Amino acid sequence: MIRADAAIETQALTRHFRARQRAREVRALDGVDLVVHAGECFGLLGPNGAGKSTLIKILTTLLLPTSGRASVAGYDVAAEPLAVRRRINLVSGGDSSGYGILTVRETLHLFSQFYGVPRGEARRRADELLGVTGLAEKADTRLSNLSTGMRQKLNFARGFMSDPEIVFLDEPTLGLDVEASRDVRAFIARWVRERPGRTVLLTTHYMVEADELCGRVAIIDHGRILALDTPSALKRAVPAEPVFEIQLSATGDDLDPLREIRGVRSVSHHAHPATGATELRVVVDEDDRIGEVLARLKALRRSVLHLTKMEPTLETVFIHHVGRGLADEEAVDAGSA
Ligand SMILES: Nc1ncnc2c1ncn2[C@@H]1O[C@H](COP(=O)(O)OP(=O)(O)O)[C@@H](O)[C@H]1O
Ligand SMILES: [Mg+2]
Known part of the structure; x- marks a missing residue:
């Protein structure tokens, strides 16, 4: 059954790769059931x-799909792909394709023509998008002379030239600098609000992005949706297990023994990119356990540089459901499996 207000709907959707x-x-x-309503900015976090x-x-x-079904704007993606394509657009972050000999403005114009956007309207949209992405001063620069980051911004701008009903953004701010990311997020938020029924489905690695931008968020891992709600409801629903962040000296013994401490739910760590210090995250069943963790760290000849107790954020929610943090290179699970 397709719901009237569903912009996107999937039922038992699976896709296998050999x-x-x-x-x-x-x-x-692996069996994804999802409904995204028209007008939503919906986030996939995983x-x-x-x-x-x-x-x-x-x-x-x-x-x-391998099995199951999916519809977008009321059309089945497998049976009516052309009807779907007319109503959507896609931006994949990190993609910087394009024709090197064209300028930035020519590229946007070309895309507007693919979609049959009237000239005046196309110019107005191009100007707006060039402003938002900070590409205005590069409007007459050829793509072959743009940096990768600028090509990405252009790619983002291109996704909105056709005035789609539903926009899919796969990691839209990947590789963009802080300021450009903020502008892009502000643009997305404004775009969705500007006209009723406009819908965004975005994926992101950045918790803050999902928290700030998305009305609802689905946490996905191994092809399954583990949790789905508004960011604040997701935060409220996490059992109040204390999470501690501990900054450690880089050198010392292996951290594996921390897993064996009673009441320690999960342990994950990664090296801080700038300082090389180890950033350790420990989830415990109650506050008191942290004393034992600190004692064990001392026995492992690791010095503690900093200790913080974290308030629940979307990151806490994520760790709770996925068993590790997004930034962790190396994750050690204790007890949750
Ligand atoms: N074309 C493909 N062939 C084989 N395996 C694939 C292909 N595309 C994706 N996968 C696998 O499917 C899983 C999900 O990949 P993907 O959807 O790209 O994840 P994400 O975008 O969340 O990082 C991964 O294990 C990936 O290796
Ligand atoms: Mg991906």
């Missing part, structure tokens, strides 16, 4: 390999 060297199948999507891009590719008709 890994080339191995016989084992990868379940990129670690690398969670299945976010696979879902976006199916919804934008670039990939067929």
